[in-house]
Amino acid sequence: MKITLFVPCFVDLMFPNVGISMVKVLERLGHQVDCPEAVACCGQPAYNSGYWEEARVVAGQTLKTLEASEAVVIGSGSCGAMLKVFYPELFAGTPLADSARRLSGKCFEFSDFLVNRLGVTDVGARFPAKVTFHDGCHGLRELGTHDQPRRLLTQVRELALLEMPDKTCCGFGGTFAAKFPMISTAMGEVRCAAAAGTGAEYIVSNDSSCLMHLQGLLDRQGSKMKTIHLAEILAQS
Amino acid sequence: MSAPSGQFKTQARQLSADLRHRSIIQTALGKYEAVRDKTRDAFQDWQAARQAAAQIKWDAVNHLDQYLLQFVSNLETRGTKVHWASTGDQAKEIILRIIADKKAKCIVKSKAMTSEEVHLNEALAHAGFEVVESDLGEFIVQLRREAPYHIVFPAMHLTRGEISDVFARELGSAPTDNPEELTMIARRVLRHKYIEADIGFTGANFAVAETGMISITENEGNARLTAALPPTMVTLLGIEKILPRFEDLALFLPMLATMGTGQPLTCYNSFYSGPRQPGESDGPTEYHVILLDNRRTVLLADPEQRDALHCIRCGACLNVCPIFKNVGGHTYGTTYSGPIGSVLTPHLRGLQDWKHLSYASSLCGACTQTCPVKIDLHHHLLQNRRNASRQKPSFGERLAYRFFAFVVNRPAVYRLAKQLGRCLQPLHTLVKGGPLDPARAWTRTRELPRIAPKTFKEYWRERQPRV
Numbered sequence: 001m002k003i004t005l006f007v008p009c010f011v012d013l014m015f016p017n018v019g020i021s022m023v024k025v026l027e028r029l030g031h032q033v034d035c036p037e038a039v040a041c042c043g044q045p046a047y048n049s050g051y052w053e054e055a056r057v058v059a060g061q062t063l064k065t066l067e068a069s070e071a072v073v074i075g076s077g078s079c080g081a082m083l084k085v086f087y088p089e090l091f092a093g094t095p096l097a098d099s100a101r102r103l104s105g106k107c108f109e110f111s112d113f114l115v116n117r118l119g120v121t122d123v124g125a126r127f128p129a130k131v132t133f134h135d136g137c138h139g140l141r142e143l144g145t146h147d148q149p150r151r152l153l154t155q156v157r158e159l160a161l162l163e164m165p166d167k168t169c170c171g172f173g174g175t176f177a178a179k180f181p182m183i184s185t186a187m188g189e190v191r192c193a194a195a196a197g198t199g200a201e202y203i204v205s206n207d208s209s210c211l212m213h214l215q216g217l218l219d220r221q222g223s224k225m226k227t228i229h230l231a232e233i234l235a236q237s
Numbered sequence: 238m239s240a241p242s243g244q245f246k247t248q249a250r251q252l253s254a255d256l257r258h259r260s261i262i263q264t265a266l267g268k269y270e271a272v273r274d275k276t277r278d279a280f281q282d283w284q285a286a287r288q289a290a291a292q293i294k295w296d297a298v299n300h301l302d303q304y305l306l307q308f309v310s311n312l313e314t315r316g317t318k319v320h321w322a323s324t325g326d327q328a329k330e331i332i333l334r335i336i337a338d339k340k341a342k343c344i345v346k347s348k349a350m351t352s353e354e355v356h357l358n359e360a361l362a363h364a365g366f367e368v369v370e371s372d373l374g375e376f377i378v379q380l381r382r383e384a385p386y387h388i389v390f391p392a393m394h395l396t397r398g399e400i401s402d403v404f405a406r407e408l409g410s411a412p413t414d415n416p417e418e419l420t421m422i423a424r425r426v427l428r429h430k431y432i433e434a435d436i437g438f439t440g441a442n443f444a445v446a447e448t449g450m451i452s453i454t455e456n457e458g459n460a461r462l463t464a465a466l467p468p469t470m471v472t473l474l475g476i477e478k479i480l481p482r483f484e485d486l487a488l489f490l491p492m493l494a495t496m497g498t499g500q501p502l503t504c505y506n507s508f509y510s511g512p513r514q515p516g517e518s519d520g521p522t523e524y525h526v527i528l529l530d531n532r533r534t535v536l537l538a539d540p541e542q543r544d545a546l547h548c549i550r551c552g553a554c555l556n557v558c559p560i561f562k563n564v565g566g567h568t569y570g571t572t573y574s575g576p577i578g579s580v581l582t583p584h585l586r587g588l589q590d591w592k593h594l595s596y597a598s599s600l601c602g603a604c605t606q607t608c609p610v611k612i613d614l615h616h617h618l619l620q621n622r623r624n625a626s627r628q629k630p631s632f633g634e635r636l637a638y639r640f641f642a643f644v645v646n647r648p649a650v651y652r653l654a655k656q657l658g659r660c661l662q663p664l665h666t667l668v669k670g671g672p673l674d675p676a677r678a679w680t681r682t683r684e685l686p687r688i689a690p691k692t693f694k695e696y697w698r699e700r701q702p703r704v
Contacts (some may be wrong), residue, residue: 007693009645009695011693012692012693012694013655013658013688013689014686014687014688014689014690015573015686015689016689016691016692016693016695016696018693019696019697020693020696024352026501035693035694037648037694037697037698038646038648040645040646040651041641041645043642044636045638045641046641046642047619048619048622049596049622049634049638050619050622050623050624050625050626051626051630051635051638052623053628053639054635054638054639054642057639057642058641058642058645059645059647061646071556079621086392095320111404111479137599137600137601137602137603138600138602140602141601141602141605141606142602150492166270167603168559168601169559169599169601169603171559171599172599173598173599173600173601174599174600176596176597176598176599176600177679178678178679179596179597179600179677179678180249180596180597181678181679181681181682182249182253182254182682183253183560183563183564183597184599185248185253185526185682185683186253186254186259186451186563187560187563187599188339188683189336190259190559190562193545200590212686213683215686216679216684216685216686217682217683217684217686218682219683219684220682220683221270
């Protein structure tokens with residue numbers, strides 16, 4: 001299958017290994033991967049701040065570039081939710097409304113794509129460590145991605161998956177983290193403590209934005225715990 | 238920045254760093270979650286129950302005009318005096334008029350968030366009347382001269398020691414750490430008040446149109462005494478409390494108890510439809526029902542967010558909200574706090590003054606997932622943000638998003654910007670965390686990730702065969 005990869009702006013800039021790992025996994029499974037240069041951002045920062053007109057400028061270009069794709073795979077539940085759930089709302093009543101609806105049907109969050117579209121749960125990965133899985137809220141509640149990453153992780157050789165007692169937000173929330181930094185930090189501290197309570201060495205997620213927030217806190221706390229994207233684990237052999 | 242926004246930010250900053258507060262609230266709500274889950278699991282199909290409840294409330298709210306008239310006509314048939322209040326001020330005037338007519342001096346109240354909404358206690362105290370809250374939690378916060386902390390648990394932020402202190406100070410009781418003794422102290426005071434009071438004032442949990450009945454849910458029996466002993470009873474309720482049929486309570490009473498407190502049913506559920514009827518031996522001789530709009534009809538006129546009127550005030554969305562758990566109830570500065578408060582308050586009290594509450598959310602959606610009547614809470618926060626910036630955009634923010642769009646939509650410019658960022662990055666170390674740091678909001682408490690030596694797009698371009 002010809003897969004178009006959507007690499008979120010901050011992943012491109014700061015976590016390139018997440019994109020590279022997704023390419024590795026998909027190519028290993030025998031698929032052809034493309035990543036158009038013209039796609040930079042899903043437009044979520046402006047959308048979430050209420051600036052829909054400005055969001056449409058960025059999202060419009062992404063939409064037009066991706067609409068001819070066979071399948072769009074996104075390594076972030078949050079940007080995935082933007083393309084799949086919020087584009088139809090953002091473009092409702094505009095000439096791009098139909099395109100947005102069509103694109104929505106072709107967009108997949110990475111773990112959902114592997115498990116439900118390709119029917120793969122074992123990608124042949126090996127990762128000898130204790131990990132806990134943090135559900136990014138957009139992936140969990142907008143896209144309903146819950147079992148998929150867990151099914152993938154339980155097939156990874158020598159990996160132990162330890163669950164946290166709840167599914168609380170990490171406190172990132174995009175511009176929220178900058179507009180209300182103290183609330184965001186408090187939420188992150190609670191989440192880091194829950195992760196530490198499992199005894200895991202790594203916090204895994206299918207969303208780099210949550211991981212960026214948690215890693216930022218862990219580093220400041222001097223914690224030994226690390227964050228890692230699901231794709232980076234699946235690419236290990 | 239509006240005054241409420243400044244106050245919210247200051248208090249949120251303090252409380253989110255207050256580890257004692259965090260521990261009290263998270264422990265209390267952790268216990269709530271455990272019992273709630275157990276009780277909720279007793280429903281044969283919880284999702285079907287939510288769907289049914291949402292449909293019943295949809296019907297009620299979308300035919301409010303008919304159901305309200307049916308409700309009122311049934312109440313009046315049994316001799317209840319019904320009043321309509323468009324605003325909080327009107328509601329207070331009506332109540333003061335009833336007090337004057339009855340030459341009342343003392344009013345005993347059971348828990349009513351609508352009375353908090355219209356600031357009834359302040360108005361009555363100002364007019365020289367004695368008002369006593371009879372719900373234990375409300376009684377405690379009244380003695381502390383505080384607003385309720387939570388719509389269901391008004392005093393959940395207080396320890397037994399703090400409650401004992403306020404009782405000792407205000408009532409002269411001996412200090413105790415025993416919850417039963419604390420309850421008995423309050424009871425000794427309150428029992429006299431029920432007998433002394435000229436008027437018993439209540440709120441309502443539901444209003445049944447079919448039978449013209451007010452439904453009151455409680456655990457302490459205080460609402461029953463409030464309604465039964467004083468000669469005059471007054472109920473103030475929002476117009477959205479309507480349920481079409483009596484049988485709807487079979488779903489809503491257990492649902493409210495489950496999500497509110499984790500109980501299958503609360504200890505007492507009472508229904509009131511009128512004053513003492515001929516041949517009856519007890520109950521108030523006069524019953525007044527005041528139906529409050531107070532801008533609920535403004536929300537009713539908004540098809541996008543009308544479902545916020547489904548709210549049954551169970552507090553479930555507050556209990557799962559990570560923002561509420563970290564900033565606490567008082568920080569909101571509103572009658573209704575938590576996610577539902579952040580959705581409702583801009584409609585009830587003005588969008589520009591209260592829009593900050595819609596921004597103070599990570600949009601995690603835990604509220605929407607838990608809401609028993611399926612209010613699309615976190616999406617309404619997004620809509621409030623959109624409406625607020627459409628109405629009054631921030632010049633700086635709009636410019637920033639336009640500039641961002643200009644850069645990222647032009648691959649060559651964007652590549653250049655990334656390289657520039659990489660070059661400037663070492664300079665950031667010099668100002669990191671300080672007042673000159675543009676990323677200070679982040680870097681004060683968190684490390685900032687660095688721009689990669691090679692971005693993904695750069696890696697990808699290198700991989701492509703040269704044309």
